[in-house]
Amino acid sequence: MKPEGSAPEHLRELRDEVKRVIDYRSFYTRYCPEARASGSRLHGFCPIPTHAHTGKGHPSLSVDLQQGLFNCFSRGEGGDAITFYELMHGVTFARAVRELARELGLDGRKSRPSLASRAAPDPAESESDTEESLNPEQVASVCTRFIEVCRAEDQLEGRAYLARRGIDAQTARRAYVTYFPRRAYRRVMRRMLEAFPVETLRRAGLFNRRAHLTFYRHRLLFPFIVEGRALYLQARTTAAGVEPRWHNLRGPVPSLYNADSLSRLASGSVVYLVEGFTDTLTLLAHGFNAVGLVGAGGLKGEWLAPLARFRVVAALDPDAAGRRAAARYRELFAARGLALAALNLPADVNDFFRQHPAAALELELMTETALDGDGECLVIGDE
């Protein structure tokens, strides 16, 4: 009859915390608004649903506001405010404690900030000023080791997230997309601390000033591989409602995403220029060549040189921003003597492939048309 006796310690601590801050008068009168106060006691009709009182006759509930204890003398049942809450809502002790704690603004970890808050990246203003950033060689070693450490963890949830977007495991593996589950957070953190001084990890943006790994909510990692080495990475959350959705290492984005794959392609191949990791991987999963523009920095002129020997086709989002971007990129290409064809898909690449069973064929047809023409947008079926 005393379930809290066997409750885990943190729950009992939370219960004590609830009892320290709760105001018994407002708590009990919320359920018994008609109760009369006399001194430090309340008397009223007992509202406990399972007692099934008629509400007539003598009020049977008595509350000691000093102790916070209630008693229903008609049914011979009494206890503290937690028990009262359990009976009123038909919930367990654990749930009663948690719900009351939440109502009272207690998170149960008063003396210790949550892991999520300890893992928060340092504020942006503290990043750049005082200290020099790591050289690219150091960032590459940190990044490469981070990928290795995370690859040793269970990839299942990350694979499932990508699979829901139509990106198969083989494509993800080839692109070194890597995941680690939240339960591995401390182990990953420890492994990184074994490999590098915390100062190095902090300057790479992997750790914060509290010496915690900052990739706590963002555990699906997209590395930028250049000449076989991971030079940089961005990571996204796989949970809904987490903002920001992306987190990355310090320093600038070093290249187009998947640029390393270009060295393996024959000259004259068609290469798609898309926005984002998902669109890039979607095309790779369907056997197309693609590089992605990711991050806020925009397209850099020096990234275009490796594209010079290919037929490049932009497949950007079908909105005003995508059309503006296509026009801007075409100018950038033209400034280097390169041509950029552009497709006007009815949806972004990932949606297009998920919504159209014959997407691959349609894309090929649209691409032919775009490359034959002057690169203006054309609709399938036009001759």
Ligand SMILES: [Zn+2]
């Ligand atoms: Zn009662």
